Amino acid sequence: MEITAISDREKIKNFLLEEPYLHLYELGNLHEKIFSRSKWFCASENGAIKSAAMLHISENDNDNILFLLENKNTEAAVRLLQGIISNLPDCFYAHVSHDTAAMLNTVYETSSPVIYNKMKITGDILLARSIKYPEFTYRVNKNDFEAINEFLRGINPEAFFTSAMIETGKYFIIRKNSDLIAMAGVHFYSKELKIAAIGNVATAPEYRGKGYAGSVAATLCRDLWKDIKYIGLNVRADNIPAIKAYEKMGFVYYSSHEEIRAKRIK
Numbered sequence: 001m002e003i004t005a006i007s008d009r010e011k012i013k014n015f016l017l018e019e020p021y022l023h024l025y026e027l028g029n030l031h032e033k034i035f036s037r038s039k040w041f042c043a044s045e046n047g048a049i050k051s052a053a054m055l056h057i058s059e060n061d062n063d064n065i066l067f068l069l070e071n072k073n074t075e076a077a078v079r080l081l082q083g084i085i086s087n088l089p090d091c092f093y094a095h096v097s098h099d100t101a102a103m104l105n106t107v108y109e110t111s112s113p114v115i116y117n118k119m120k121i122t123g124d125i126l127l128a129r130s131i132k133y134p135e136f137t138y139r140v141n142k143n144d145f146e147a148i149n150e151f152l153r154g155i156n157p158e159a160f161f162t163s164a165m166i167e168t169g170k171y172f173i174i175r176k177n178s179d180l181i182a183m184a185g186v187h188f189y190s191k192e193l194k195i196a197a198i199g200n201v202a203t204a205p206e207y208r209g210k211g212y213a214g215s216v217a218a219t220l221c222r223d224l225w226k227d228i229k230y231i232g233l234n235v236r237a238d239n240i241p242a243i244k245a246y247e248k249m250g251f252v253y254y255s256s257h258e259e260i261r262a263k264r265i266k
Contacts, residue, residue: 003083006042015049019071020230021120024197028188043080050076064092074099090264113258115237119251126250130218155202182212184220194229214245
């Protein structure tokens with residue numbers, strides 16, 4: 001198996017699209033702004049990619065990110081990590097499978113893993129049941145960014161949210177009177193690739209447990225079905241209420257990965 005750096009974005013895209021539900025978020029990293037600031041590596045056999053890795057380098061070492069990507073080929077992922085581990089930065093945040101996470105412990109001190117489930121939805125049969133508040137649900141646009149951003153940061157200060165996301169037109173909120181109650185949108189959306197990764201689903205603490213998040217997320221999904229084929233999301237494996245809410249909408253478990261912080265052992 002050959003371990004090399006790779007800069008052919010089209011070839012990387014085709015590899016990721018072999019398992020679109022597995023790589024919905026990583027496909028978003030092929031955007032020129034992110035791709036130009038990242039390094040990509042692959043393990044190949046006879047010219048075909050078997051595993052890939054993306055290393056995003058930040059000005060702050062604590063914000064470096066490593067994505068170790070495989071299409072259910074753990075052996076290739078392990079071989080790739082073995083081949084690049086000596087060239088990785090001293091600190092980074094890693095997205096890896098359980099079977100490859102242990103390899104980092106030979107060189108790095110790692111935090112306790114946070115496990116995320118990837119879930120997918122393949123039809124809209126159950127969505128209507130989850131839409132409980134249609135009369136209070138609104139599509140938002142870029143003019144609403146400041147208010148939406150303030151609401152989301154108040155609930156999740158570390159949320160990944162930019163004005164470009166809201167400009168997709170795929171963000172919805174539930175508002176009653178002057179109260180912003182819940183929101184749902186996309187981390188990545190591409191009509192060209194027909195994929196969407198749902199993200200930034202949030203409910204004000206005092207309104208939780210009443211189906212607001214499920215309602216606004218279901219509205220979003222029904223809207224996405226107009227031009228999207230693959231819809232998925234990441235959710236913490238220990239967030240049982242969220243998982244149950246997504247299951248009621250029709251989402252099913254697809255795979256898991258671990259997110260850990262790594263610091264090189266001196």
